[in-house]
Amino acid sequence: MPHPFTSVASLPVDPANARIHEEGWQSWSPSGSYALGDRPYRPTNDNWATVCYRPGVTVPDGTFQGEGLLALDPGDGSAVRLWAAVDPTAEVPSVRLTVTDGVAEVSADGPVKEWTGTDIQSVLADWACAQQVPAPRPAPTVWCSWYEYFTNVTEDDIHENLRAMDTLDLPIDVVQIDDGYQSALGDWLTLSGRFRSRAGIADAIRARGRRAGIWTAPFLVDPASDLATEHADWLVRDPAGGFTHAGRNWGHDLRVLDTTHPEAAAYLTDVFRTLRSEGYDYFKVDFLYAGALDGVRHKDIDALTAYREGIELIREAIGEDAYLLGCGAPLLASIGLFDAMRVSPDTAPHRRPEADDYSQPGQDPAEFTGVGRQWQHGRFWVNDPDCLMARPAVETRERWAAHVEATGGLMASSDRLLSLDEWGVTTTRRLLSGVDELSGATE
Incomplete structure (x- = not known):
């Protein structure tokens, strides 16, 4: 109540x-x-x-x-x-x-x-x-597949951009594979038809002197996934006996993994240990609000305690040396758990969000909330203002690049690199080569 x-x-x-x-x-x-x-x-x-x-x-x-x-x-x-x-x-x-x-x-x-x-x-x-949170370590520079390819990303797309980083001499530390490599939300170790080998592509990234990163939404479960079909007892329930509703996205009414259930916790631990063993050491964990939704769990604990225990389980699985970026996370409940944190809604190739809802993707809402949360940077985590998009098709790309640069936070590119014009390449290189505000060192 x-x-x-x-x-x-x-x-x-x-x-x-x-x-x-x-x-x-x-x-x-x-x-x-x-x-x-x-x-x-x-x-x-x-x-x-x-x-x-x-x-x-x-x-x-x-x-x-x-x-x-x-x-x-x-x-x-x-x-x-x-x-x-x-x-x-x-x-x-x-x-x-x-x-x-x-x-x-x-x-x-x-x-x-x-x-x-x-x-x-x-x-x-x-x-x-x-709050006396230890100072966060500086963030690596990142290339992310999301804002160019979205869920249609292929393994060949990753290889093309990996080669382009060398051709264009871009100082990118981490190549992060975003949503689209997995068969379904929840079935994280089963590949979609667009990828051949998750370990193989991690090896290819590391062979070029870069780090391998990967995206998950660890607390979300697609009702059409194998996990939901075979392990319904691993899902958070509502008081009436149905499933806790995590909202509708990807065309599905989503469910929530109950990480207080011993078998669900063991499964999630295995997912992240496997990814770590395959060579991934940068993890973006997204849609984390789901882990803090109220519901009936295996353990009789409150939702915020369950959420923090779930994140701690992930950290233990990946190790302290791995870099952990949160997104869609209940912020105050996340203090002390992450290296970096998205502090705003998603950006987009356009300025204004749908229906003028400032929680929705758009450069204007990302700027509004990113500026409003600048006080968190360097105190709780490295602020993630969301990715730079510098290709010609992006609306007001100059203004968006200026906002990303001004935050001094995590710098990530999310373009098909071969689509960049001269301004796009120069701007991407400059932002990725910038001075880190936490350490004062030039990356």
Whole structure:
């Protein structure tokens, strides 16, 4: 049952100058600063509410709400206030703010602590530093197959781009194979018909002096997969006895792997140990919100504890030396678990998202939330602003490249490299060769 909201603060604001920072639930949830007269971004349909926002949470009209964090600049010259979760890895309360007749009323449905600072980004950074997370190691540079090939990527596409990296003299450390190599979500070790040998392509990548990376969505299960058919008892259930619904994507109503089930945990461990043994040492784990969905699990533990245990299981399987990038993850519940983290919705070859929903792919939403979460970079993880796309077909590619560069975070290219023109090659090379903001060293 949800907890009731109780008052935590009441203070005057200047309605013309006040600003509020809403922190969204997960990577793709819109996060950033609003004026009092702005209408914050909200889900435009029930599916996106599950896939991209905090499931089961509806924010009343005229209300600002942050998940675990909400900051207020009163706009009258007084201190900026932040209300933040006391123990964010265990409990992430919702924090609400409404303004009536120039007075802000703040409430929360769980314990929060108040912080003060001079501006929104700095008070958020102060709170982040107080969590005492060890400084993240610098990120490698990456080429990723997703934004050119999507799920139609082939093994031959990987080989073509691998050769092009040498031809174009691009300083790429990791070649990451994205969605499309596997037969189904959940059947991670069974290849699609477009790939011949997962170990063989890892060997080819490493033979050229680069590291092999691979994508998974470890907590999602396609109902048409062999896993779902043969091991229905490994899936999270809803209280009525059906399956917990993880949203609709890839044309399917998705289910959730119950990593508290010993056999499911053993299976997932085997998946990641196998990938590691084949030569992969960079892992992008995606759609992680699914692991934090409420439901009936084998172990009687809360969803956030189950989520963290699932990520820890993956880390143990791949080893501390492997690089772990999270995406679509409940952010505050992920503190201390990842090397790098996507901090925004997906980018896209276009600027505006569908239905103006700022959780959906587009350069504008990726910039809005990426800027709003810049305070996390170097304090919790390396921020991943999403991939550079520099090919001529990409809308406002110059502006998008400037945003990726300004973050100082993970630098990844996602073009068919032979499709780049002179500007695209030069820009890609420059960003991949840039100064790492964490170490100060030129890569």
